[in-house]
Amino acid sequence: MKKNVGTLDAHIRLFTGFSMLGMGILRSSKTLVAFSAMNIATGISRFCPIMHMLKLSTIEEEEHLGKFMQKIPEYVDKVAEELRLE
Numbered sequence: 001m002k003k004n005v006g007t008l009d010a011h012i013r014l015f016t017g018f019s020m021l022g023m024g025i026l027r028s029s030k031t032l033v034a035f036s037a038m039n040i041a042t043g044i045s046r047f048c049p050i051m052h053m054l055k056l057s058t059i060e061e062e063e064h065l066g067k068f069m070q071k072i073p074e075y076v077d078k079v080a081e082e083l084r085l086e
Contacts, residue, residue, distance in 0.1 A: 005046040006058035013043035 005013070017039030024032030042048045051057065 001045075001047050003046040003059060004051050004057040005042060005048050006060075009058040010043045010046050013039045017043055 017036045020032055020036035020039065023029075024036055
């Protein structure tokens with residue numbers, strides 16, 4: 001089973017899954033509990049069978065996110081430098 005769910009996607013699935021689980025328990029909705037359990041399982045395993053069938057993956061997006069995250073300190077330094085000049 002090859003992972004096809006990126007880190008950010010997994011965190012979003014976990015957050016929504018646990019939120020839906022709470023609502024499902026409060027409303028006694030078996031359907032909502034089942035969908036939330038599916039979201040939680042997908043977030044933990046980082047494998048989504050539906051995305052696999054559609055040949056989709058969000059792991060490649062992590063590379064772009066990682067490059068963006070590396071540029072943030074440079075941007076912060078530039079902004080701080082510009083603020084000191086004014």
